[in-house]
Amino acid sequence: MRVTGSVLQSLQHTRTHTHLYQHFNMLEQIALQHTATHCSTLQHTAARYNALRHTHTHRHLHQRCNILQRTATHCNTLQHTETRCNTLQHIATHCNTLQHTATHCNTLKHTATHCNTLQHTATHCNTLQHAATHLHQEWIKTSLLLAQLHIAVCCSV
Secondary structure, X not given: OOOOHHHHHHHHHHHHHHHHHHHHHHHHHHHHHHHHHHXXXXXXXXXXXXXXXXXXXXXXXXXXXXXXXXXXXXXXXXXXXXXXXXXXXXXXXXXXXXXXXXXXXXXXXXXXXXXXXXXXXXXXXXXXXXXXXXXXXXXXXXXXXXXXXXXXXXXXX
């Protein structure tokens, strides 16, 4: 498996975004908790106003109704924020997976380089073995010729 520089850069870029998403996720969680506390306070206030509703005039009740509507809107915003937070958590998980894949890719690249080195060494070894076989055969031929010459010289004397 061959990995190009642009793929590695893309994976490193994704890794940076993972880090940023994690920080953004943490900040959004803190904001969500603060908003939930505020929403709880508003709901408590709304309940108190409902209890007092019988003692106030129609105009006063209308103002309190507006407060309750704003409280409901605020709670809907909280629900939307929670959904967005869940989406960001999913993205962060996906980015972590990509980061793991990039690490695995680097390992595979290292293994491929090592394999290519071993392949080159095996080819070199085969070449040396072939040369040694050829030299050995030549040595045997030369030894036989020398033996024949030696016999011829000895026998001719």
